[in-house]
Amino acid sequence: MLSFKELALNRQSTRSFSDREVELEKIKRICDVASLSPSSCNSQPWKMHIVRPTYAKINDLRKACQAVGLNPFLDNVTNFIVIEQTFGNMKSKAGGFFSNNDLNSIDLGILAAHICLAAEEEGLGTCLIGSFRNKNVNKALNFSSLQRIRLVVAIGYATDGYEIRKKTRKNTEDIIDVIE
Numbered sequence: 001m002l003s004f005k006e007l008a009l010n011r012q013s014t015r016s017f018s019d020r021e022v023e024l025e026k027i028k029r030i031c032d033v034a035s036l037s038p039s040s041c042n043s044q045p046w047k048m049h050i051v052r053p054t055y056a057k058i059n060d061l062r063k064a065c066q067a068v069g070l071n072p073f074l075d076n077v078t079n080f081i082v083i084e085q086t087f088g089n090m091k092s093k094a095g096g097f098f099s100n101n102d103l104n105s106i107d108l109g110i111l112a113a114h115i116c117l118a119a120e121e122e123g124l125g126t127c128l129i130g131s132f133r134n135k136n137v138n139k140a141l142n143f144s145s146l147q148r149i150r151l152v153v154a155i156g157y158a159t160d161g162y163e164i165r166k167k168t169r170k171n172t173e174d175i176i177d178v179i180e
């Protein structure tokens with residue numbers, strides 16, 4: 001079993017997917033684990049929609065995520081987890097108001113991180129997709145215009161031999177501040 005550090009080091013944005021079939025059970029397990037994520041006032045302002053290769057309008061979803069000219073690699077992605085923001089609760093809204101903080105956006109980011117790391121543990125690659133046309137995503141999924149999609153996660157097996165890149169990150173000395 002991989003340690004948390006190993007998972008964090010191995011996880012990377014996968015942008016080259018194989019056509020190997022992805023087991024629905026695995027994706028469900030990933031969403032199950034992700035549902036354990038913490039959230040402000042335990043508001044859990046999320047819903048995870050698993051989009052499968054058999055979905056008739058999956059290509060419309062792909063196109064919606066490529067509409068800004070990005071993400072050409074999605075042509076080979078056959079499974080997605082679409083993260084919808086749902087109503088949290090009044091307590092988290094009030095908490096966020098006083099701290100001038102969009103706590104529900106933070107909640108969804110934490111959920112997304114859990115999804116990616118849980119997928120890594122299952123041997124699946126992921127790429128978070130934040131650039132998409134909202135309207136087109138809603139249309140592709142037959143959602144009402146009131147439903148708010150915040151992130152799309154491409155998920156699947158990476159192509160054989162897809163290398164783990166060296167992480168490009170800020171120096172920890174510049175971002176970790178010890179106050180004592």
Ligand SMILES: Cc1cc2nc3c(=O)[nH]c(=O)nc-3n(C[C@H](O)[C@H](O)[C@H](O)COP(=O)(O)O)c2cc1C
Pocket residue numbers: 011012013014015070071127128129130131132167
């Ligand atoms: C909120 C968010 C939105 C992102 N949107 C995209 C995207 O639309 N397309 C893409 O290829 N990568 C996207 N990424 C992936 C980032 O580019 C990537 O996480 C970052 O460059 C670090 O690389 P790594 O994930 O390989 O460690 C997104 C990541 C986050 C957290």
